[in-house]
Amino acid sequence: MAAAIDSKSLLEHQDPDQVEDEWGPAINHNPSPFAIGDVLLYTVFVGSFFGGLHFYGERFWSYILATYPKPAIILGGTFIVSEVGFWFWVSLLAILDLYQFPKSFWRYKIQPLKVPTREWYERALWVVLQNQFLVGVPTGFLMYYLMEWRGNPIGMEFPTIYDLAKESIGFLVIEELGFYYGHRLFHHPRLYKRFHKQHHLYTAPIGIAAIYCHPLEHFMCNLAPLLLGPIVMKSHVLTLWLWITIGQTNAINSHCGFQLPLFPSPLAHDYHHERFNVNYGPVGVLDWLHNTAGSRAVAEEKKRLRDAEAKKAKMETEKGQQVKN
Ligand SMILES: [Zn+2]
Numbered sequence: 001m002a003a004a005i006d007s008k009s010l011l012e013h014q015d016p017d018q019v020e021d022e023w024g025p026a027i028n029h030n031p032s033p034f035a036i037g038d039v040l041l042y043t044v045f046v047g048s049f050f051g052g053l054h055f056y057g058e059r060f061w062s063y064i065l066a067t068y069p070k071p072a073i074i075l076g077g078t079f080i081v082s083e084v085g086f087w088f089w090v091s092l093l094a095i096l097d098l099y100q101f102p103k104s105f106w107r108y109k110i111q112p113l114k115v116p117t118r119e120w121y122e123r124a125l126w127v128v129l130q131n132q133f134l135v136g137v138p139t140g141f142l143m144y145y146l147m148e149w150r151g152n153p154i155g156m157e158f159p160t161i162y163d164l165a166k167e168s169i170g171f172l173v174i175e176e177l178g179f180y181y182g183h184r185l186f187h188h189p190r191l192y193k194r195f196h197k198q199h200h201l202y203t204a205p206i207g208i209a210a211i212y213c214h215p216l217e218h219f220m221c222n223l224a225p226l227l228l229g230p231i232v233m234k235s236h237v238l239t240l241w242l243w244i245t246i247g248q249t250n251a252i253n254s255h256c257g258f259q260l261p262l263f264p265s266p267l268a269h270d271y272h273h274e275r276f277n278v279n280y281g282p283v284g285v286l287d288w289l290h291n292t293a294g295s296r297a298v299a300e301e302k303k304r305l306r307d308a309e310a311k312k313a314k315m316e317t318e319k320g321q322q323v324k325n
């Protein structure tokens with residue numbers, strides 16, 4: 001079943017019954033909120049972070065501290081970490097989307113009827129750059145002043161794994177609260193059209209579309225919940241950079257359109273783009289609490305039960321009519 005893919009298809013809702021095409025059946029939602037991919041992603045990033053600190057930290061960091069002034073380290077470092085992290089993943093995904101390389105990964109496409117085009121990327125690029133420079137850079141300055149006010153450390157006393165474990169709880173709680181309620185607010189009918197509709201243009205999202213949104217939404221939903229955690233928890237600037245890297249990777253993965261092996265499951269947020277009124281949060285706890293969680297597998301199961309009931313009712317009516325006759 002080949003579907004015509006043009007810019008118009010971006011705006012159409014996908015028929016949930018259209019789950020099969022040349023790429024094979026769409027994959028089902030993994031019901032476990034803490035899948036192996038989440039654990040692996042954290043392990044790889046945290047392991048590389050502490051490994052790097054152990055082997056090169058002292059030499060590298062003492063050079064940085066001796067060479068650059070503090071504002072340049074915090075502002076410049078945060079900018080470099082954010083940009084490199086973002087474009088690294090987005091470039092790899094663009095090769096996968098536009099050149100279909102590696103081809104074997106296409107079996108993991110979540111909405112296989114919607115094949116990303118160059119136009120999808122071009123449309124996102126300008127908005128993404130505006131958000132990075134006109135919203136991201138001023139927010140970096142605001143973050144710098146808040147970190148100065150809170151007294152976030154920057155010195156040679158590196159964070160320990162215990163510090164990171166303790167601070168991560170704060171990061172996750174603030175991210176979940178900030179993103180869930182901010183995002184849900186933007187779904188309010190009075191705000192949706194003006195602000196959040198733009199982000200929902202991609203009903204089958206792509207990695208770069210993670211920050212394809214209105215500038216106010218980028219600040220309130222993407223930047224503030226991510227950066228507030230390390231400010232509130234008085235984290236070391238190196239921990240802030242680790243958290244930005246993990247947060248951005250997660251956001252891009254949630255929009256990448258592929259459920260790749262060994263990566264966290266992006267199905268919940270992908271399904272939000274497809275269906276709009278489910279899965280508002282990044283972690284899933286508030287969706288569970290507010291009964292806003294949803295998945296294609298559950299929707300399909302409900303449909304199967306509905307169809308079975310309808311079939312049964314129809315058979316009973318037919319039987320009744322036969323008895324009458
Ligand atoms: Zn999204």
Ligand SMILES: [Zn+2]
Nearest residue numbers: 183187196272
């Ligand atoms: Zn939304």
